[in-house]
Amino acid sequence: MKKSFSYWLIYLALPIIVLAVWEGFDIAGRLKPYTMPAPMAIVDTTLDYIKNGKLWTNITVSFLRVLKGFGVGLAAGFLVGILSALFPKFEAFTDLVIQILRPIPPIAWIPLAILWFGIGEESKVFIIFLGAFFPIFLNTAEGVKSIDSKYFELAQVYEVPKPMLIWQIVIPGALPSIMTGIRLGVGNAWVCVVAAEMIGAVSGVGHMLSDGRSLSRPDIVILGMLIVGIVGKIMDDILKLIHKKLITWI
Amino acid sequence: MANIIEIKKLNKVFRSKENEVQALENIDLTIEEGSFVSIIGGSGCGKSTLLRVIGGLETDYEGEYLFDNAPVKGPSRDKGFIFQDHRLLPWLTVENNIRFSLPKEKKKDDALIRENLELVGLTGFEKSYPRQLSGGMAQRVAIARALANKPRILLLDEPFGALDAITRMNLQEQMLKIWHEEKITMIIVTHDIDEAVYLGGTVVVMTPRPGRIKRIQKVDLGTPRRRTGTPFTLARDEIYREFFSDAEIPIEYNI
Ligand SMILES: Nc1ncnc2c1ncn2[C@@H]1O[C@H](COP(=O)(O)OP(=O)(O)OP(=O)(O)O)[C@@H](O)[C@H]1O
Ligand SMILES: [Mg+2]
Numbered sequence: 489m490k491k492s493f494s495y496w497l498i499y500l501a502l503p504i505i506v507l508a509v510w511e512g513f514d515i516a517g518r519l520k521p522y523t524m525p526a527p528m529a530i531v532d533t534t535l536d537y538i539k540n541g542k543l544w545t546n547i548t549v550s551f552l553r554v555l556k557g558f559g560v561g562l563a564a565g566f567l568v569g570i571l572s573a574l575f576p577k578f579e580a581f582t583d584l585v586i587q588i589l590r591p592i593p594p595i596a597w598i599p600l601a602i603l604w605f606g607i608g609e610e611s612k613v614f615i616i617f618l619g620a621f622f623p624i625f626l627n628t629a630e631g632v633k634s635i636d637s638k639y640f641e642l643a644q645v646y647e648v649p650k651p652m653l654i655w656q657i658v659i660p661g662a663l664p665s666i667m668t669g670i671r672l673g674v675g676n677a678w679v680c681v682v683a684a685e686m687i688g689a690v691s692g693v694g695h696m697l698s699d700g701r702s703l704s705r706p707d708i709v710i711l712g713m714l715i716v717g718i719v720g721k722i723m724d725d726i727l728k729l730i731h732k733k734l735i736t737w738i
Numbered sequence: 739m740a741n742i743i744e745i746k747k748l749n750k751v752f753r754s755k756e757n758e759v760q761a762l763e764n765i766d767l768t769i770e771e772g773s774f775v776s777i778i779g780g781s782g783c784g785k786s787t788l789l790r791v792i793g794g795l796e797t798d799y800e801g802e803y804l805f806d807n808a809p810v811k812g813p814s815r816d817k818g819f820i821f822q823d824h825r826l827l828p829w830l831t832v833e834n835n836i837r838f839s840l841p842k843e844k845k846k847d848d849a850l851i852r853e854n855l856e857l858v859g860l861t862g863f864e865k866s867y868p869r870q871l872s873g874g875m876a877q878r879v880a881i882a883r884a885l886a887n888k889p890r891i892l893l894l895d896e897p898f899g900a901l902d903a904i905t906r907m908n909l910q911e912q913m914l915k916i917w918h919e920e921k922i923t924m925i926i927v928t929h930d931i932d933e934a935v936y937l938g939g940t941v942v943v944m945t946p947r948p949g950r951i952k953r954i955q956k957v958d959l960g961t962p963r964r965r966t967g968t969p970f971t972l973a974r975d976e977i978y979r980e981f982f983s984d985a986e987i988p989i990e991y992n993i
Contacts, residue, residue: 638821638823639825639827642821642825642827644795644813645793645813645815645818646839646840646887647814657827736867737828737830737869738869
């Protein structure tokens with residue numbers, strides 16, 4: 489669907505108003521550069537970071553960490569989710585541990601992760617893994633459980649072998665819910681990488697934030713925050729698109 | 739012809755913590771190969787349960803049930819079952835829904851799929867998803883899916899219950915045509931006396947609590963069958979009387 493001109497006008501109005509007010513404060517001389525820089529200062533910093541290559545390096549470093557942690561979280565969440573939805577005994581076996589671990593925010597694992605793995609890659613990937621695992625696990629299990637049992641009865645009538653049911657009924661039936669889990673998981677993973685990098689890292693977007701603070705450079709901090717927001721939105725947009733391409737039958 | 743179904747003194751009780759429901763009591767029923775049988779009765783009289791027993795979906799009962807002279811362990815392709823809902827998998831196209839039901843060695847048999855879609859008048863809808871079909875079309879795909887498996891017997895549980903009168907009559911004609919051409923034994927469960935009399939060469943009348951067979955009536959409407967005229971009216975009136983003698987209320991309210 490093509491959006492109309494007036495839609496884009498409304499869509500962009502708020503960010504433009506915010507920028508205008510911000511700029512207005514600067515012209516009135518109310519901004520102090522060491523707490524709140526002017527919009528143009530941030531543009532300058534951005535250009536600097538593009539020129540010296542730090543912008544791209546930080547984004548790719550963070551993104552690769554997310555990819556690793558999310559990949560492991562997806563595989564584990566998907567597998568454990570399907571197993572616990574299909575086998576009540578497996579669910580009973582894992583339920584208590586999962587329910588107790590679930591409310592612990594991944595960030596609360598950072599101290600332990602650093603003690604276990606040091607401040608290298610592993611500790612960050614581990615935190616991201618935790619962030620991605622739970623939403624994917626929960627939504628996969630929920631999705632499989634919500635499949636109508638009448639489809640399994642149908643499969644019985646046509647003597648469809650059990651292993652085939654996984655591909656033909658379980659996964660497609662749960663796919664909408666799994667995709668919701670994946671979107672939440674990617675969102676969480678991105679939050680986790682920033683948090684983990686703020687505490688101990690020498691690169692990445694999260695490191696940009698803590699670096700900017702210790703250098704008293706709010707422009708760097710704000711640039712880092714904008715990157716987190718923009719990259720997060722782009723990733724979610726891509727996942728929405730994949731969802732649409734993948735689930736064509738609804 | 740030989741009997742394809744022999745049921746003797748069959749009882750089925752559903753037990754739960756709170757209560758017991760005798761869904762079927764002392765059912766005796768034999769069905770000849772190649773016949774068309776209607777089962778009719780008010781809601782809750784055990785029609786679906788009886789059909790599920792015949793289809794092998796319900797195996798926990800007392801008494802004897804032989805399909806083709808052998809006991810039944812469970813559902814199978816040769817006992818095609820059409821559920822009240824079409825039960826197509828929403829994520830598969832029409833042709834893949836049929837493919838899903840086929841045995842391994844026939845999964846690639848596109849001609850078989852095409853043939854059966856043609857039989858129910860749905861050529862050209864191979865690539866459609868179930869959501870793109872009307873209720874009647876979806877039910878026809880379900881029928882094509884069952885037929886593609888070359889069943890000995892086709893069991894239909896109120897297959898046209900949710901459809902409008904015109905679509906319903908069209909599908910009844912199609913079922914009769916398929917019955918003539920494919921020579922499959924058919925058993926249809928219905929609420930509708932007209933449907934029961936029009937389709938069934940034999941009409942089995944059931945009554946509830948406990949679910950029993952009250953009467954088995956032969957119907958001969960000649961070939962081809964006609965929805966109007968004396969034989970149809972007479973047969974229908976007789977079935978009507980079965981229900982009115984019980985209670986002075988129409989079947990729809992006989993709950
Ligand atoms: N799975 C079940 N568990 C417990 N009771 C059941 C079950 N299935 C059916 N019954 C009971 O058995 C009786 C017969 O049910 P059945 O579904 O065979 O009736 P029916 O004649 O098909 O009714 P309807 O026309 O409404 O479909 C009912 O009293 C019902 O409550
Ligand atoms: Mg029923």
